[in-house]
Amino acid sequence: MKHLNSQSFLEDSLKRKVIFLTGKGGVGKTAVAWATALALSRNKRKVRLISWSPFESFSEPTTLKSLGITWHQLEAAACFKEYALKTLKFEKFFDAVFENRVLKAFIEVAPGLSETVIAGKVWDLFDRGEQDTLVVDLPATGHALSFFKSPMGIEKMFATGFVHRQAGNICDMFVDPYTRVDIVTLPEEMPLVESGQFVEHLMGLGKFHLGFLWLNQCTPDLKVPDKIPSTLDKSIRECLEDHRFRLEREAKNLVEAKKMPLVVKKIPKFSSEAVKETIEQIAAHMEEK
Amino acid sequence: MTEAWKEKRIFLVGGPGGVGKTTIAAALGTQLALQGYRTVVLTVDPAKRLAQALGFENFTNDLQPVNLKGIKEPKLFASMLDTQRYFDKVISRFANSETQRDKILNNRLYRIMVESLGGSHEYAAMERLLEFTKDNSFDKIVVDTPPSQNALDLLNAPQKLADFMDNSVLRWFQSSNTPFSLFRQGTKMAMKLLEKLFGSDFFRALAQVMDDLEGMHTGFRDRNLEVIQLLKSKATGFFLVSYPSEVRFNESSDFSRVLKEKGIPLAGVILNRLEKKFPKEITKTSDLSEESREQIQKILDYRYSLATQQQYWLSRFETSIGKTPLKCLEKRSEEIHDLETLSQIGEILLS
Numbered sequence: 001m002k003h004l005n006s007q008s009f010l011e012d013s014l015k016r017k018v019i020f021l022t023g024k025g026g027v028g029k030t031a032v033a034w035a036t037a038l039a040l041s042r043n044k045r046k047v048r049l050i051s052w053s054p055f056e057s058f059s060e061p062t063t064l065k066s067l068g069i070t071w072h073q074l075e076a077a078a079c080f081k082e083y084a085l086k087t088l089k090f091e092k093f094f095d096a097v098f099e100n101r102v103l104k105a106f107i108e109v110a111p112g113l114s115e116t117v118i119a120g121k122v123w124d125l126f127d128r129g130e131q132d133t134l135v136v137d138l139p140a141t142g143h144a145l146s147f148f149k150s151p152m153g154i155e156k157m158f159a160t161g162f163v164h165r166q167a168g169n170i171c172d173m174f175v176d177p178y179t180r181v182d183i184v185t186l187p188e189e190m191p192l193v194e195s196g197q198f199v200e201h202l203m204g205l206g207k208f209h210l211g212f213l214w215l216n217q218c219t220p221d222l223k224v225p226d227k228i229p230s231t232l233d234k235s236i237r238e239c240l241e242d243h244r245f246r247l248e249r250e251a252k253n254l255v256e257a258k259k260m261p262l263v264v265k266k267i268p269k270f271s272s273e274a275v276k277e278t279i280e281q282i283a284a285h286m287e288e289k
Numbered sequence: 290m291t292e293a294w295k296e297k298r299i300f301l302v303g304g305p306g307g308v309g310k311t312t313i314a315a316a317l318g319t320q321l322a323l324q325g326y327r328t329v330v331l332t333v334d335p336a337k338r339l340a341q342a343l344g345f346e347n348f349t350n351d352l353q354p355v356n357l358k359g360i361k362e363p364k365l366f367a368s369m370l371d372t373q374r375y376f377d378k379v380i381s382r383f384a385n386s387e388t389q390r391d392k393i394l395n396n397r398l399y400r401i402m403v404e405s406l407g408g409s410h411e412y413a414a415m416e417r418l419l420e421f422t423k424d425n426s427f428d429k430i431v432v433d434t435p436p437s438q439n440a441l442d443l444l445n446a447p448q449k450l451a452d453f454m455d456n457s458v459l460r461w462f463q464s465s466n467t468p469f470s471l472f473r474q475g476t477k478m479a480m481k482l483l484e485k486l487f488g489s490d491f492f493r494a495l496a497q498v499m500d501d502l503e504g505m506h507t508g509f510r511d512r513n514l515e516v517i518q519l520l521k522s523k524a525t526g527f528f529l530v531s532y533p534s535e536v537r538f539n540e541s542s543d544f545s546r547v548l549k550e551k552g553i554p555l556a557g558v559i560l561n562r563l564e565k566k567f568p569k570e571i572t573k574t575s576d577l578s579e580e581s582r583e584q585i586q587k588i589l590d591y592r593y594s595l596a597t598q599q600q601y602w603l604s605r606f607e608t609s610i611g612k613t614p615l616k617c618l619e620k621r622s623e624e625i626h627d628l629e630t631l632s633q634i635g636e637i638l639l640s
Contacts, residue, residue, distance in 0.1 A: 025436050026307015084482055140306060140436075163486050189624055222588045225581045232571065236589065239567035243588050245622050271594035275535050 003210045004180075004263050009286050012211065013040055016180050018126055018134045018173065019211070022144035022198070023184030024191050028216045031275070032184045032267065033137035035282035037069050040133050042283065048125065050074060051137040052118050052147075063276050070131070076114030079121040083166075115150035116163060119170045126173050141198045148174060148205055171206070180211035183262060187215045187250040192257055199260055213262035215254065217269040219246045293614070294639060297526040297556065299422065299430045299519070304530040305540050306436030309561045311339055312625055313530050313618075313638070314433035315367075319628055320635025322357060322365035326428040329366040329421055333410055333435045342626045343367045357628065366427075368417070373400070375413040383508035392501045399498050410435040415516045422519060444520065444551055526556030533560050533602035542609060555613050559638065560606060562620040564596040 006012045013019065019036060023029035030051070037049040049064065052074045064071045125134055138144040151170040173179060181202065185195040195213065202208050224244040228237050257264045270281045294300075302314040311332055318330035329352070330343070343355050351371065354363035377394055384390035393399050414435060421430045519525060527548060531541040545555050571577070571585060607615060616638055625631065 024307060026305065084486065164488060220591060222591060223584055224588065225584055229577060229581070231576065232585075233568060235568055236571060236585070239565075239592055240585065240588060242565075242622060243592070249622075269595070271591065271598050 002261055002263055004212075007263055009212065009265065010039070010043060012180070013133070014043065014045065015178065016133055017129075017178040018122070018136065018176070018180070020136045020138055020144075020179070020181045021184060022138040022141055022181070023214075023216075024186075024194050025140040027184050027186050027191055029140070029184040030137055031279055031282060032182075032214050032216060033135055034064065034067070034069070034279045035286060036182070037133075037135040038067055038279060038283040039286045040135070041069060042287065045132040046130075047133050047135060048072065048131040049135045049137065050122060050125070052139065063279070066276060067279065074118050074121055076117055079117040080113075083117055083120055083124075113150075115147045116167060116170070119147060119151050120166050123166075123170045123173050127169075141194060145198065145201055148202065148208075152205060175207045175209070177209065180209050182211045182214065184214045184216055185257070187218050187253045187257070187266075189253065192253055195257075196260060199262070203261075210262045213257055213260055213264045215250075215257060215264060215266045218266045219243065219250055220268040221247070293556065294526065296523065298428070298524040299418070299432070299526065300556075301432050301434055301520075301525065301527045302530060303434040303527060304436075304544065305537065308530050308532050308537070309618075310436065310530045311433050312631070313528075313559060313561065313634070314431050315339055315343055316631045316634035317528075317638055318365060318367075318429075318431040318635070319355075319357070319631040320639055321429045321431070322355075323360070323632055323635075324639075325364065327364055327366075327426060328429040328431065329368055329427050330431045330433065331368045331370065331414065331417055331421065332433040333370050333372075333414060339626055340369070342628055342631065355628070357632075368421075370410075370413055370417055372410050372413045375417060379413075379416060380505075383505040385504050389501060389504075393498065396498050396501065416512065419512065419515055419519065444547070444553070520551075520553050525553075527553055528557045528559060529555060530559045530561055531606070532562055533599040533606060535602065538602050538605055538609075541606070545610070555610070557614045557616065558606065558610050560603060560615065560617045563603070563617050564592065564599055564620055566596045567592050569593050 004012055013036070021029060021033040021036065023032075033051070034049065037047045041047045047069065049069050049071045050073075051071070122134065122136060125131070138147055151167040151174075183195050183198065185191045199210065202210075222243070224240050224247070228240050230237075232240075254264065254266075265286075267282055267285060270278050272278050272281060300314075300317055302310050302317065304310055314330055314332060318328050321328040343353075351374075352366055352368045355365040355367050356363070357365055380393050381390050384393065411434070414432060418430065418432055421427055520527075529541060529544060531537045541558070545558075548555055567589060569589060571582065571589070577585070603617070618634060618637065621630075625634070
């Protein structure tokens with residue numbers, strides 16, 4: 001059972017308020033998230049792209065700027081401070097408290113705290129509704145799961161406190177009918193297996209609305225002649241056979257992918273040199289269908 | 290890597306996620322073992338198929354011999370790291386008493402902390418590496434490091450934990466009545482803030498773990514120094530695995546810059562999954578229909594552009610790494626999960 005009513009990326013996305021994206025490391029998750037934001041902003045949606053990485057992340061603000069996308073990189077300590085100052089009316093006078101090395105160590109180590117404050121910030125932006133769509137580029141699947149799990153765990157584990165109350169709001173946003181979770185993967189065995197496991201875990205957590213499964217970097221559907229003429233050079237025959245082999249293997253993997261409760265979409269592997277160009281090509285491909 | 294690798298005992302295989310690090314670490318280990326070195330490959334989370342190839346299918350022990358064809362005495366060992374179990378071991382080692390150990394291990398929050406602590410995998414990997422280096426029965430140690438986008442994540446993990454275990458941080462959570470100071474005043478405010486945010490039950494449980502960890506900081510700090518020394522030693526080689534594309538190139542440049550700053554030399558760069566170069570055009574005039582010719586040319590164009598794009602980033606890698614040895618591995622059509630293919634790849638790497 002697919003969760004989406006519409007098979008069209010644009011038709012569905014134009015209705016959404018939040019789109020979360022995740023995927024295994026190295027599958028091009030960030031590129032697909034950026035392309036999602038670009039495709040929507042080209043269709044007159046006011047988009048805000050949010051990225052978060054528990055690592056000191058590699059980021060490309062200049063590329064995003066040239067694409068005209070509003071972008072925030074969220075960092076746990078800063079979100080924590082903003083949250084405390086605003087929600088608790090904690091006085092500015094105690095600014096030094098937040099610079100405290102010990103408090104910083106605490107934020108890093110307290111179970112699920114950084115995930116929860118980041119999710120809290122996403123909720124805040126969602127609640128204020130200054131944009132039409134929030135596109136959230138989550139960390140790789142393992143960390144993305146703890147991103148979804150933490151507020152849910154905190155809500156259950158601790159009966160009191162502001163974080164407990166806030167966690168309830170965040171959980172509601174996760175399963176809101178206007179929220180969607182997309183997964184980026186490759187048409188290869190291991191990444192697909194991992195995506196399947198992620199979906200299973202996620203559905204165990206709650207009633208998430210699963211959206212698209214992006215099969216990134218697919219071999220383009222260039223038809224190989226049924227009979228490869230033996231008069232061709234050996235190296236050309238080898239190239240064609242290899243191409244056919246890739247197409248066949250990917251077709252098999254596509255069958256597996258379609259068993260998941262998401263709408264499967266292929267993104268061909270583009271051979272452009274620059275990141276910006278690739279993002280534009282992916283976005284154009286997304287809009288097409 | 291010419292012959293330089295022969296002097297190395299520790300091979301750290303690192304780089305961003307999704308570039309085939311685990312496969313390369315396994316390939317290196319297999320080939321080293323075939324050359325007669327008693328080798329251990331330490332991995333954190335091998336892909337299932339690869340685990341099977343290395344004999345992890347039903348592993349019960351964390352150090353497992355791998356059978357290699359034609360070699361009687363076991364030369365290759367694989368070790369898969371279980372972070373949680375390993376942390377428990379570390380706690381047991383550094384604890385001052387059995388009571389302290391049990392108090393920590395039985396605390397529910399401690400378990401969650403290990404899971405969510407940034408860099409806990411990295412820390413555990415470095416700890417386990419130290420253990421192996423002290424075991425003289427191993428000639429070569431290959432470490433498949435946890436995927437880190439940034440070298441700092443990997444190298445700073447022991448430091449971060451040592452900082453956290455710092456005595457002054459621990460004392461902060463304890464209720465002892467130290468003399469009034471500005472710091473204490475700020476601290477009281479911060480405590481109040483945390484308690485307000487989390488509710489008192491959560492906060493009390495956390496303060497308990499911190500209280501229990503008291504006195505263990507020296508152990509952590511000393512280990513941290515040992516790890517840094519080990520990483521800088523001549524016997525250690527850091528091999529960066531990457532892929533010829535813009536994103537990977539930028540990541541790798543950052544990675545090697547940080548290594549340099551930390552005084553850890555880069556022993557080699559391995560570029561994985563290179564597209565094979567095929568002819569650009571059909572040269573022989575053969576009796577092809579116009580349609581087939583067009584179809585074939587389209588495929589050739591596509592493959593040519595993939596290879597050209599990679600060549601560009603390959604040359605950028607070559608210029609930026611200077612004299613550091615560079616090895617390229619061709620993209621394989623099939624997924625790798627047998628020892629024979631692994632040893633072939635290892636042979637290329639060490640040739």
